[in-house]
Structure formats: C-alpha cells, structure tokens
Amino acid sequence: MTKADWKYFRTQLLAWYLPERRPMPWKEHRDAYNIWLSEIILQQTRVEQGRAYYERFAETYPTVADLAAADDDAVMKLWEGLGYYSRARNLLRAARMVVAEYGGQFPDTADKLRKLPGVGPYTAAAIASFAFGEQVAVVDGNVYRILARYAGNSTPIDSTPGKKLFAQLATDALGDVPAARFNQAIMDFGALICTPKRASCKECPLSTNCRAFNNGQVYELPVKQKTLKRRDRHFHYLVIKDDADRTIIRQRQGKDIWKDLYEFPLIETVSNEVGTQELAHHPDWPEWLPAAELEFTKRSQVYKQQLTHQTIYVSFHTFRWGLMPGSIENYLLPQNKLLDKFAFPRVITKYIEDKTLLLDLF
Ligand code: SF4
Structure with a gap:
C-alpha cells in the first residue's frame, strides 16, 4: 500500500465518522479514569451489556480514589455476571497503583499506562x-x-511478524490526523461497517481502494494461525442445606477459573454421566461430609456456561443435612436469604434465580 492509499483511508474514515452514530456514555468523557473504566469493562464484553456495568461503577466509584478505597468483595459483587473476573481484580490493583504511585493521576503516555495491571x-x-x-x-x-481487508494482507494476525506488521499499518493509517478522533472512528467503523460476518461493503466509503473487496476476499481476511481449542469440564455442586436454612458455600482459590467467586462444595468428574450416589465415592467428596447423614432431595437439569477456552457443564445435587455442624473449616454457612450478597459465577446465579422463580428454595 502506498502513502496515498493510507491518506485516502484516513480522509474517508474521518469524513464518515459521526460520534452520535454510536452513542456511548464514555464518549462524553475526556478524563482518563472514566475512559479506563469503560475500556476495562468492555474488554471481552458486548457494548449493550457493558454499558449498564460502566454506569453502575462510575456512579458507585466516581473517582479512582473511591475505587482504590473500595472493599474487594463489594467490587467483585458489582462485577458479578460480567465474567473474566481477573479484570475486576486488575481493576482494583490498577486503581490502588494509580493512587499509591501516581498521586491519584493516571500516567499520561501509552508506555507508562501499560505498566498498570490489566492495561494492554x-x-x-x-x-x-x-x-x-x-x-x-x-x-x-x-x-x-x-x-487486513483494506490492505488485502494475509499475514496471520496472531503471529509475531503479524502483530508487528499490523501495528505499523495502523500507524501508517493514522498519519498526522488527531489520534483520538481517528481511533474512535476506526472502532465505530469496525462495529458498524466492516463487521466480521456481514460487512457493508456496498455502503463502505473505503471500497474503491479496498483490496479484499476488489479481490473478493473479504471473508477470508484476517487470517489467524491458531484456531481456538475448547475443553469440556463437568462440575457437580453439592447444595447442602440444614433445618435452619443455612447452605454451605466457599470462596474459590488457586489458579483455576472463577478465582475469588463463591460456590457450593464441588466435585469435578470426567463426564456428566455420574449418579448422585457415586459422587460420595469420588476423591473430591469432602472428608468432613458424612454421606450417610444426607437426605438427597433433587438433581437439577444440566446448566452450561461457555468460557473462552472451556465449556462448563454443571449439575446441582440438593441435600438436607439435619446434623450440620455450627461451622466448617474453609467454608461459610450463610442463611439462604443472604446468598445474594455473595458473588457467584454466572451459572450458579442462574441456578439460584431459577429456584427462586419456582419458589423452590431447596
Ligand atoms: S469494502 Fe468491505 S471489506 Fe473493505 S473496508 Fe469496506 S466494509 Fe471492509
């Protein structure tokens, strides 16, 4: 591509751009805190879903100092349902770093900003x-x-040379026009015109010069080296309640998914075809839980949660345990009615909501 091709690109793109075409609450902001908050929330999240979360966070924590001083559990709870919880943990770590190391002011260059947790x-x-x-x-x-489409370039975007090449093409495309406007424009253009599966090439202001369009390769580009491999996991949750309406939960630890979220005692099996009685013989069955004292009530349908690299299939097995002790090490025993104070993975929240809807509380 020549310099003239990139000049055409930015001129046409900026002429097309109208901020109000895709209204976003954060487009009105020019301060780093609100922009950062919205960008972190929108990573891996659809705009329609992210908008409500952004508004809730901005209202609850109007400044980075408010967020830095927030209680960890309260932030996790506010984040509940958005997934990718490492983002919420990084959000807090970054806010605290901005306050502790930069006196509450965000650093003002991309190089320095990249040092904040969660900021790529x-x-x-x-x-x-x-x-x-x-x-x-x-x-x-x-x-x-x-x-990739405009330049007709098939270098894999997830390869090291591809990343370098496309960073350079983005700089060539930007040229000397104001970056803020250009960046907003190209993001809106990707969301509204040059979309992955149904690009609006006929209305596209770049089509005259677009190599992919002119060569009939629009849906062959961009190229990726690796295709995503997913693995299936099968979770069985033991939903154990006593006569005082307490339920056993714990906070997830370690490096696995859903760190810091809450869950019921968990048994993970290699397939879903496992009977409830068989679970008592599984190595994950908790040592402190005497199977003989449990009265089995019900097994739920199989719930499914899709994560980027894993598909989780979840069954809930409900029991009554009349002799439940006053406390269990590493577990909490809240009243049922207080369960909504805890941040659970989406699949557990869905299960609890279904039960509540059916007035079928365990
Ligand atoms: S012509 Fe089609 S493929 Fe090319 S930039 Fe426009 S929308 Fe994208």
Whole structure:
C-alpha cells in the first residue's frame, strides 16, 4: 500500500465518522479514569451489556480514589455476571497503583499506562489518545480486520511478524490526523461497517481502494494461525442445606477459573454421566461430609456456561443435612436469604434465580 492509499483511508474514515452514530456514555468523557473504566469493562464484553456495568461503577466509584478505597468483595459483587473476573481484580490493583504511585493521576503516555495491571497495548493507546491527545493508534481485533481487508494482507494476525506488521499499518493509517478522533472512528467503523460476518461493503466509503473487496476476499481476511481449542469440564455442586436454612458455600482459590467467586462444595468428574450416589465415592467428596447423614432431595437439569477456552457443564445435587455442624473449616454457612450478597459465577446465579422463580428454595 502506498502513502496515498493510507491518506485516502484516513480522509474517508474521518469524513464518515459521526460520534452520535454510536452513542456511548464514555464518549462524553475526556478524563482518563472514566475512559479506563469503560475500556476495562468492555474488554471481552458486548457494548449493550457493558454499558449498564460502566454506569453502575462510575456512579458507585466516581473517582479512582473511591475505587482504590473500595472493599474487594463489594467490587467483585458489582462485577458479578460480567465474567473474566481477573479484570475486576486488575481493576482494583490498577486503581490502588494509580493512587499509591501516581498521586491519584493516571500516567499520561501509552508506555507508562501499560505498566498498570490489566492495561494492554490497546487500552493504553485508547486512554493515551482520548484523554491526553497522544499520537498513537489503537490496534485490536476490529483494527486488525479492517487493515487486513483494506490492505488485502494475509499475514496471520496472531503471529509475531503479524502483530508487528499490523501495528505499523495502523500507524501508517493514522498519519498526522488527531489520534483520538481517528481511533474512535476506526472502532465505530469496525462495529458498524466492516463487521466480521456481514460487512457493508456496498455502503463502505473505503471500497474503491479496498483490496479484499476488489479481490473478493473479504471473508477470508484476517487470517489467524491458531484456531481456538475448547475443553469440556463437568462440575457437580453439592447444595447442602440444614433445618435452619443455612447452605454451605466457599470462596474459590488457586489458579483455576472463577478465582475469588463463591460456590457450593464441588466435585469435578470426567463426564456428566455420574449418579448422585457415586459422587460420595469420588476423591473430591469432602472428608468432613458424612454421606450417610444426607437426605438427597433433587438433581437439577444440566446448566452450561461457555468460557473462552472451556465449556462448563454443571449439575446441582440438593441435600438436607439435619446434623450440620455450627461451622466448617474453609467454608461459610450463610442463611439462604443472604446468598445474594455473595458473588457467584454466572451459572450458579442462574441456578439460584431459577429456584427462586419456582419458589423452590431447596
Ligand atoms: S469494502 Fe468491505 S471489506 Fe473493505 S473496508 Fe469496506 S466494509 Fe471492509
């Protein structure tokens, strides 16, 4: 692609861009805190879903100092349902770092912003350009797609040479026009025109020069080296209640998914075809739980939760345990009616909601 091709690209893109075409609450903001908050919430989340979360966070924690001083559990609870909980943990760590190391002011360059937990090259470039006017182009999945198609380039976007090449193409495309406007424009363009599966090439202001369009390769680009492999996991939750309406839960620890969220005692099996009685002989069955004292009530349907690399199939097995002790090491025994105070993975929240809807509380 020549310099003239990139000049055409940015001129056409900026002429097409109208901020109100895709209204976002954070487009009105130019301060780093609100931009950062919205960018972190929107990573791996659809805009329609992210918007409500962004508004809730911005209202509950109006400044980075408010967020830094927040209780960890309260932040996890507010995040509940958004998934990818490492983002919530990084959100808190980054807010505390901004307060402790930068006196409550966000650093003003993409290079420095990248040192904050959870802030990658894309988010750093977005904050630096929107809040501080730094001349730096954002590069994310949308940008890869638009550039690969416009330039007709089939270098895999997830390879090391591909990442370097597309970062350079993004800089060539940006040229000397204001980065904040260009970055907003290219993101809106990726969401509205040059979309993954149904690109609006006929209405596209770039089509005259677009190599993929002119060569009939729109849906062959961009190219990826690796295709995602998913693995299946089968979870069995023991929902154990006593006569005082207490239920046993614990907080997840370690490196696995859903760290810091709450759950019922868990047994993970290699397939879902396991009878409730068989679970008592499984190595994950808790040592402190005497199977003979439990009265089995019900087994739920199988719930499914799709994560990026894993599909989780979940069955809930309900029991009454009249002789439940006053406390159990590493577990909590809250009253049923207090369960909604805890942050659970989405699949457990869904199960609890279904039970509540049916007035079938265990
Ligand atoms: S012509 Fe089609 S493929 Fe090319 S940039 Fe426009 S929408 Fe994307």
